[in-house]
Amino acid sequence: MSLQAESLALPARSPRRSTLSHFADVPIVPLVILFGIALVAIFANQLAPHNPEIGSLSARFKPPFWQAGGSTKFLLGTDQLGRDVLSRLIFGARISMIVGFTAVIFAGTIGTILGIVSGYLGGWVDQVVMRLTDTWLALPALTFAIFLAAIVGPSMWNIVIILGITYWTRYARVIRGEVLSLKEREFVRLAIVAGCSKWTIMRRHILPNVINSAIVLGTLMLGVVIIAEATLSFLGVGVPPPEPAWGLMLSDGKQGLMVGYWWLTVFPGICIMLLVLSANILGDWLRVKLDPQLRQL
């Protein structure tokens, strides 16, 4: 047993570990936050006091209830169109979760498959995939987003597709690297000797061994994707209004910052921050737990 493993993954990794003790040191707070956001997203209809998309122009810019002029009718105030900020945050949780998770899964699926195929088959397949990732890197995410938005039109699902298509390369690179080292391992060689087909080996032997890395990367990418979603909104090609996406709220509300309508950006900002922070802390933990080798983002 090396010191490295000990220092990173304490307590010592003895082969006989109960599943429970495996998760004994899980970071509780981030997990609770993520579950909380997920619950809010699921029960948004029950939780939200108002319709998130419909407001009244006569009730614009009401501050949160504890400030002068605020009322308990709108606990966290109202926005530029008189919509309830709390309700929008609650429904925003749903959109952020859907956008975040599906985009990450989408990107992860493409990237993992291409990474495995490219890493395992090598040769011209590898070259094509790697050239493709090079090309992708040269096209900034935003360029893509606007192109795609122009072609397919903006919608929540298109944003998911855009983010997925943009970020698959990170998976491809990491997974490919893993596969290259897995290829040299005994069990893969044994499988080859045993006469398994390439596809069987990739599916049965390689995939289960890289899935941990993909999960860790996915947790870390969740944050990246959510920030990217907000940035696309800032550039006017994000989730279209009036959907209450957090990124859109942050971007729409930024105008109010200078006027003193701080609640328009601070609340969605905190929500995004909590979600991304939690995902990242959890991702860091998972990385240590599942895959100490995975260093790059």
Added chain:
Amino acid sequence: MKRYIGRRAGYSLLSLFLLSLTIFFFVRVTGDPAALLVEPGASASDIAAIHHQFGLDRPLWVQYGIFMSQLFHGDLGQSFYYRTPVMALYLSRLPNSLILAVAAMAFSLIIGIPSGILAAVKVGKFWDSAGKVFALLGLSLPAFWVGLVMILLFSVYLGWLPSSGSGTPWHLIMPAFALGWYFAAAHMRLTRSSMLEVLGSEYVKLARIKGLPQWFVIAKHAFKNALIPVLTLAGINLVLMINVAVVVETVFAWPGIGRLLYEGIAFRDFPVVQGVVLMGGAMIVGVNLLIDILYAVIDPRIRLEK
């Protein structure tokens, strides 16, 4: 190694060619620049006139041929919107982008590396958590928001720094920080984990067994090894910074390349989009080669594999 680099360069040229093809056709699918140069309601003949002026009335493959032959002569064509050569535009913006990227990179490394090391050395202690939270905050807040809050705080309330524009080092501080923070976080993270890995390595253990003082172990045996992945990432990030700075450039009215590209897309200025993306691609290729060479300088394992 020369042959290796040569082959790599060959592949990179291939990706650049693919990129030119992709971007050329992609940009033409997205819309008609003429529609943006006239108000809605303009006549069809007006629009046809613009098409003719820009050469958009010719077959696509002819347009691509012209584009490629110009490219061969180092000419990226003429901007539809600015009516000036794209290369000149690009070069006029490049210094700004470079200054911003280098300053942002300096910020991110100056903050990222020492605090990453600190977080790794004091694992599980206050500095580790502080470093982690600082790192993750940079990742958790969109740059446009950080930028606006900074303008509000340092320009409007405190009056210390100019709100926007370029020209003096004072103008550079806020955009460089806003851009650098996100990357600082990434660099700190990588420094931390790479440092942890190196600190957990057998040779660092051996160095401590030798009785070397802690700081010496960190400074000599750990730092240099841990730096390699960080430098690699920094190299790639430097190029990314040039290409993705659009948000920061927009907020701080910093006249860089990100903004040029963004406007190019918004105006369907095909030559600008093609030019900027290709130049960006060329830079990434260049930096990747540079990293390979740098690697060889730092790491004797590669240097000697002739």
Added chain:
Amino acid sequence: MPFGTVTNSGPPLLQLEHLSTHYVSAQGTRVVRAVDDVSLTVRAGETLGIVGESGSGKSTLALTLLRILPPAARIVGGRILFEGEDLLQKSETEMQHVRGKRIAMVLQDPMASLNPLFTIGDQVGEPIRIHEGASRRSAWERARALLKAVRIPSPETRVKQYPHEMSGGMRQRIVGAIGISCEPRLLIADEPTTSLDLTIQAQYLNLLRDLQREHNLALIFITHNLGIVAKMCDQLAVMYAGRVVESGPVSQIFNTPKHPYTEALLNSIPRMTDTEQRLVAIDGQPPDLSALPAGCAFAPRCARAVDHCRVAAPPETAPAAGRTVRCWLAEPALAGVGAESGAA
């Protein structure tokens, strides 16, 4: 056959008294007793072998001696008397003067033990420069001499080379050279041969033995290979679940093992045709060090365990001079008492 010209005489060079090192998880909820109440003695020039399965605490014990434990580990009790001084009372700076100079250590992975970015000469000469304040040049000279001492051909060119240019056996010898560079009194070798093939292994063991003789070194040899113990060691300590379950002169233990675990280990020797092979002959799994059973940690795997073994942990007893054992069966009287109290 145990080798050893030095007998149990003279003052102890190193004396461990009830040493315990625990790993504590970040939340403090889990405690792993990696080293638990270990007492051992090593005399100058003597070789002590420590054997045990993976995770039995051998390596942690070695790191405890040098106090280079990972942050989560705590030395929770005991004393480490080295040449009469308690190492646990020393400051970190004082410890730095012990490490490398008075106690050296050879790690198990020669491939990973050398920093890939520095030359061999630099790394071999480093302890000399640090501990003896030697100049760069004289450290370089000494490094060359050391390479020669560990029988590395053409040391003049080798000092200028980088680790990746060496074979595994050569690297392990270089690590050995680093170990003896400041002429320490005690050398700890943590499974130094696991990653070497058989011939090189034998060469390396011979080298270690020669070095030991030349420098009158005390050697602590951590291994799971009883064959090597038989070849190299004077004394033997068998570790199980963080504790020393049996210790004493090698010949005595080999002839009359007192602990069922030791017995099982010895029974597995004939089947070890490959030195790489792990101790798979014993049924069952090593215990989870954070959730040890109430009684003897070996009881669940012990064929001869009685009820009492599962109730209380056996104390360390001395069945003969220079020998210790932790087993109720070794002390039937005690076992009987235990059985009564267990029945009551």
Added chain:
Amino acid sequence: MAASDDRAGTAANLSRRDLLAVAALGAAAGVPRIARAAAPTGELTWGIHVTLASTWLDPAETQGIITPFMVLYALHDAMVKPMPEKSAAPCLAESWTATPDGLSYTFAIRKNAKFHNGEPVTAEDVKFSFERYHGVSAKLMHDAVATIETPDPQHVIFKLKRPWPDFLTFYSSASGAGWVVPKKYVEKVGDDGFKAAPIGAGPYKFVSYKPGVELVLEAFEGYWRKTPAVKRLVMKVIPDESTRLAALKRGEIDIAYSIRGELAEELRKSPGLSLKAVVLQAPNWLYFPEQWDPKSPWHDLRVRQAANLALDRKGMSDALFLGYCKITNNAVVPYTFDFYWQPPEAVYDPEKAKKLMAEAGFARGFDAGNLTCDSSYANMAEVAIDNLQAIGIRAKLLPIERAAFFAAYGGKKYDKGIIQAASGAFGNAATRMAAFVVKGGAFAYGSYPDIDELFPKQADELDRGKRAAILDKMQQLVHEKAIYAPIWQLGFLNGVGPRVGESAFGTIPGFAYTAPFEDITIKAG
């Protein structure tokens, strides 16, 4: 002349703060201030919301959008252009006459009109500029004109192929053809050279330009109308609205274009800053492309009328534009255009709207599909959707990036649901009808025969009164059939800093930017 140049040189080397100090000193010392005609002093800085393009420096490139004119008004001058006093004011042309048959226009050039290089503006320059013009309307204009005669340097005669009532409209405001550049200089330096260092006949001369970043201009003391009061103008591109306001608050800029919504409120509240609102010649509207489909609810006039009644234009304007939008109730024709017809005032009456819906058989409302709009106007559309929802018309917002939106709008891709759009195109009521109402119009998804019938009649009508009557009738029909639901003419809100005396915002009706530049002053003291 030499002395004044020296003074100017000294002033240019002083920073703005120094100049203020000097000015204050002057005031304190009681030096009598000369009313005008003194040398221009000081510097003003603009924060521009769009990207400055090189093409804006050359009137020959003028496309059909209004933005280039923010620069053209400073650098160049036209024969005839919209000015505060009238929409076709004599500028480089002192006067003009048209023959009764509408086939010949004679312009007399102002004698003291000079280019920045000191050379006089001649008939040759005017002819050259017209022929050189290759902006959007170039073909239309070049085709209409048979010959251009220059009997002497002071006179130009345009001979048309056939009568064209809109000639002067296009020559004066709807294109760049009437803006004059120096022939000799352009021929010497070429088109690219000209864009790199343009010379015009406007009140400000070119100093430097960084593409997309910054334009610096300096007062031209030989300008015919008057000597500008401000020595230097700097136009800086600051794309982000919040940043523009921050820069204005800090005094980094003096005039900030386009400050909307909450930021406009903040601007209004900020001491020392003032809000200047201008009504653009860009009406916004909702369009119902399904109205020609008998199966669609929109086919029913009452439904379209209900949609009209449902829009709370006033509330929307108050909320989004501080009430500065002009609610004309004319869907596509701006009130500043020739042949504009004023419809009855817009009414907000959701109750009546619901009643109409019920009468049309939609008491429980209906799903209207998407409301598609240019994403830069999504905020407006969000309110419109709320308004429509209140009377049971349920639509989903689909904001599309500008370029894609107009391409698809013009390509007749949005044939379902509702379209929210706007147009700031130049022209008059007839040009707007052609594009948005009558059969074959670029943005007309259908048409009504009675309106189509009227259109060719007005085009051939030389009598202005009769033509106006036809166009009035057409606009009235558009209103009565509720083809559109007009929203308003957009209020363009800008910020002006404390140092600015006269900002020249809103002096030219329908023009969004500061002009004429020679009228702009820095506050004394």
